[in-house]
Amino acid sequence: MAEQPLHEHTLGNGLRVVVCEDHVVPLAAVNIWYAVGSRHEQTGVDGKSRTGLAHLFEHLMFQGSANVAEGEHAALLESAGATFNASTSFERTNYYETVPVSHLELALWLEADRMGTLPAALTQANLDNQRDVVKNERRQRYDNQPYGTAFERLCRLTFPPGHPYAHTPIGSMEDLDATTIEDCVEFFRTWYAPGNAVLSVVGDVDPGAVIEMAERYFGAIPAGPAAPPARPGGLEPLTEVRLEEVDEEVPSPAYFAMLPLPVDGGSEIEAAELAVEIIGGGTGSRLYDRMVRRDQIATEVWTGVTRMVGGPSLAIVEAVGPDPAKIAEVLDEELARFAAEGPTEDETARATAQAERGLLERTETVTGLANALSANATQFGDPARTFTAAARAAAVTAEEIKDAARRWLAPGARTALSYGGAR
Incomplete structure (x- = not known):
């Protein structure tokens, strides 16, 4: 594809902002990647395993924040005519919404509020609720599907126990059951810092105005700690x-x-x-x-x-x-x-x-x-x-x-x- 001009800016707290103009339709796509996925989860450290946390957070991030009540995040986006979703992989979690350009500030404000204040809305009730949602997802898409656990089994066969890629993002039922509010807060504070994220905005926008909005909504979020180094992911060649x-x-x-x-x-x-x-x-x-x-x-x-x-x-x-x-x-x-x-x-x-x-x-x-x-x-x-x-x-x-x-x-x-x- 033909290269398009990009406008890049890094906030004082480390958040990287990328803006690309596309004036074909009056839409704006907002996309945030956090550099955290299942490979960053704790497995067997001091006898503690918390697989599935990265994917669980994909769900918890829609459950409200300091200024957004439970259920309001999705409701506000839906009322604005947005499409939105999130996904988790071994190496990252991303959140995205595409809105009429007139509602770009709403999308940015919502993303900033949950990046900065999610723990304020973490309750045992919504943890229990979203844990059950994830467990049902595991049953429907993996455990009760023909060949549904094939990829998970192959990863366990390919990588040695405790390897960052030996388990898949869906996690285990046992680890999900063991997850506490304290685990979630620690995970959020470790990985959901601005310096561990990239915000991209593409659409019918003015780059300077988008960068100013990013400064306004995200700039006051504390930088937080530097993300810990990821565990080595190398693998000896297979010979059989x-x-x-x-x-x-x-x-x-x-x-x-x-x-x-x-x-x-x-x-x-x-x-x-x-x-x-x-x-x-x-x-x-x-x-x-x-x-x-x-x-x-x-x-x-x-x-x-x-x-x-x-x-x-x-x-x-x-x-x-x-x-x-x-x-x-x-x-x-x-x-x-x-x-x-x-x-x-x-x-x-x-x-x-x-x-x-x-x-x-x-x-x-x-x-x-x-x-x-x-x-x-x-x-x-x-x-x-x-x-x-x-x-x-x-x-x-x-x-x-x-x-x-x-x-x-x-x-x-x-x-x-x-x-x-x-x-």
């Missing part, structure tokens, strides 16, 4: 297939695999992700052609990549079919063939075009662009990196894709789950 047989009632037998990839931020992850796309991304991929069309050993094949900056990125392979052992055998064959041959010219062109299309789709709205600016500012210190993403993918050569596959997608080096099928 660590397989777990999963005894669950599922609609069909299936095979899931996880392969560590390079950390995000360098050219190697670009090449590795393109390799994953060529191998298993969609109906034009090698795995789909081999497993579904030709050998008919699977009815579905899918691959994807989760990028990480504090530890290895992760490639996932999912295949549904009657013989998981045969799927694993064919997967090894196709990984070995790709590492030996590399991609064809057409495969390289198609994969880079697909990557560019995906990047453009994620940034074509003010909402998506604000999120991308916050992401690149938080993770790489450079929001303008957003505008070079497609060029980075397009610059990868077929030889670089082949080299990345040889190094990161070797047959016989992964963690895997085998689901036996319905009983």
Whole structure:
């Protein structure tokens, strides 16, 4: 995408502000990334584990603050015609709303009030309520879904106990039950400081006016302590297939695999992700052609990549079919063939075009662009990196894709789950 002028400003308390003008529609997207996710949670320190806190906070942040009563945050945004939500990952939590530009100040005031004063509204009642909401979410999306715990199981297989990435953001029921008001206040004061956040605003706005509003609403929030250093996220290379047989009632037998990839931020992850796309991304991929069309050993094949900056990125392979052992055998064959041959010219062109299309789709709205600016500012210190993403993918050569596959997608080096099928 074409680079757009950015206006950046850092408040005295450390909050980074990024503003980008887009006057196509009279909207403003407000997006805040906090550099805290499940990798920053306490696991096994002095016998205490508090997984799920980052995701729990995603819910608690909508329960009111010093000047906003319980239920008012959402009600005020809805009355302004806003769309809004939040999400949590291993490495960050983000909050976002897109409002008619006439209500931009409301959105900024709401974000500032909860950033500065959330503990004032933390009560046992709303903690209990939101804990139950998260536990029900876990039941519905993970525990009671076919293959719903696959990613969680693969992370535990891939990373050693206590590793920052060994548990997923949803957390455990036991840790959620053990969480106290004191845990929440400590977590908030540790990670929800202005210096650990990026505020991006994109839309039909005047940059100078937005920066003045940011100063007005966020500037008086105390800087708070510096965030503690994140625990090391490195991982020794896998040299075997660590397989777990999963005894669950599922609609069909299936095979899931996880392969560590390079950390995000360098050219190697670009090449590795393109390799994953060529191998298993969609109906034009090698795995789909081999497993579904030709050998008919699977009815579905899918691959994807989760990028990480504090530890290895992760490639996932999912295949549904009657013989998981045969799927694993064919997967090894196709990984070995790709590492030996590399991609064809057409495969390289198609994969880079697909990557560019995906990047453009994620940034074509003010909402998506604000999120991308916050992401690149938080993770790489450079929001303008957003505008070079497609060029980075397009610059990868077929030889670089082949080299990345040889190094990161070797047959016989992964963690895997085998689901036996319905009983």
